[in-house]
């Protein structure tokens with residue numbers, strides 16, 4: 425400790441000497457200045473054991489973009505400095521959801537890392553004379569890091585990385601999250617460059633707490649997500665890109681889109697909503713994906729509708745209908761073909777990107793596909809490795825209902841719960857329909873009224889399902905009968921054909937014989 429204090433004192437005496445030197449410098453000729461400075465530096469480095477590194481806010485290489493290192497240090501020091509620095513400045517930084525506090529100019533704070541002490545100072549160079557700048561503030565700010573020479577290996581190797589990582593992590597935590605959507609070709613021109621994605625602030629309130637689903641399944645998904653985000657080193661070790669694919673499938677209104685929002689909120693990720701029908705071709709798809717940022721969820725909704733991903737099968741069906749002669753259906757067909765042509769994203773293009781040709785851009789990404797018809801999808805698309813986890817979202821069960829009742833009516837239990845539980849076991853009703861009935865539509869509607877409404881709705885759904893089943897049964901029977909009749913007719917036709925043939929050959933034999 426004594427030694428440290430002595431060095432600090434020596435440091436400040438040297439600073440005093442430097443000041444005197446600056447005063448004298450102007451009276452010396454230029455060549456002598458250089459010589460004296462060189463020897464002075466040598467002398468200083470002999471007795472002064474500290475190393476200083478400066479980090480400037482703007483660097484010329486970045487075309488006067490704010491330096492990422494400076495920003496990371498600012499964030500890092502803002503959480504460390506709030507407890508130690510006495511003068512702070514508060515700023516509203518772009519894309520941040522709250523004020524950013526950082527240490528004020530000429531403040532010095534100490535930081536400790538693995539038992540080593542370092543000092544950070546914030547300073548600025550005042551503008552020299554009249555400078556016209558496009559970047560507003562002409563003062564050039566910088567941070568200086570000071571540490572003992574003997575610690576340089578740890579500082580260079582570990583501490584600086586630690587500061588950068590922490591700083592970036594704080595930035596991610598404080599940032600305002602965004603929802604991106606891909607632009608169609610013609611919309612893609614802004615005044616200075618083409619933009620592939622446009623964005624709005626992402627503020628969906630859904631969380632896993634409010635998601636109606638079996639508790640066990642929910643926990644399983646949360647664990648899966650959290651494990652993924654913490655497995656950077658593991659993915660590196662096994663040589664796999666740090667990506668994970670989820671397939672959410674289930675009938676409409678069962679919470680697929682809601683779950684994606686809950687995932688984004690849990691992990692604090694951005695969301696890229698990729699509309700495949702607006703993508704011109706595979707090349708564009710690749711560009712779009714490379715343009716996404718780290719810590720993001722890429723979403724392709726209704727994958728079965730957005731692409732002719734089932735390829736062959738659909739084409740065959742189309743050929744069968746192909747002999748339509750009337751002009752309207754012909755025109756329709758042409759239009760359809762045209763729109764298919766304009767969207768030439770293919771199954772193989774999609775598979776290639778999921779497989780990780782684009783994983784050259786490191787950083788964690790999650791990709792989520794949703795569909796209402798999982799059986800329609802090509803098996804190549806949904807095999808593990810592409811879609812690592814398949815999650816079925818299904819009709820509302822009692823457990824899911826209880827979550828909704830808690831969300832919408834603040835109810836933990838009620839006399840009617842038992843009846844509803846029984847009804848739900850026998851009926852298929854989506855959580856969206858349950859939620860709609862549970863929502864009070866006026867100030868007079870209380871919990872009893874809402875639950876009553878729900879019971880009626882489920883009973884109605886049950887009745888409808890019964891009618892539908894009966895109708896389907898009838899249709900099936902009819903189809904069966906038709907099939908039978910057709911078979912019988914074919915049999916009959918075959919028989920009469922054979923009879924005609926036999927007759928013919930009989931006559932021929934007769935003629936030849938005669």
Ligand SMILES: Nc1ncnc2c1ncn2[C@@H]1O[C@H](COP(=O)(O)OP(=O)(O)OP(=O)(O)O)[C@@H](O)[C@H]1O
Nearest residue numbers: 634635636675676677678679680681682855856859
């Ligand atoms: N599991 C659920 N938990 C909570 N709310 C739900 C759930 N499922 C549906 N909802 C409610 O129903 C609405 C519709 O749900 P959502 O959009 O998530 O359905 P979806 O499965 O994406 O349907 P689609 O297949 O039609 O896109 C949501 O706004 C939400 O309020």
Ligand SMILES: [Mg+2]
Nearest residue numbers: 680681682725
């Ligand atoms: Mg949806």
